[in-house]
Amino acid sequence: MSSFCDRQPEACVVGTKAAVAIGQRAQAGAKMVFDFVSDYASRTETGSVPAPKIVAARAVPPSPGSQSTLTPSDLDPAWQGPPATANAVPLPRPRKSPHGKA
Secondary structure, eight states, X not given: OHHHHHHOHHHHHHHHHXXXXXXXXXXXXXXHHHHHHHHHHHOSOOSSSOOOXXXXXXXXXXXXXXXXXXXXTTTSOOOOOOOOOTTOOOOOOOOOOTTSOO
């Protein structure tokens, strides 16, 4: 490298200035990224949406001598489909083949 600078001193000066400028830009970019990440990590709330309030669920105490571990939601009735209507269309029955198989 030193022999190149001896033969082409102007090119060596320009190259040195370019390397310094690139190094300074890289350093400034790294600082911006570091500041952004630090700022983002230090925030706990953005302020745009309020934090949800956590409410402890109250358990129903079992009656004395009971080993029931069911919660009130466990005791809710199971979902059932809609009631059958008088206008319901029955499903088609499979046809019998002429060979006696369905």
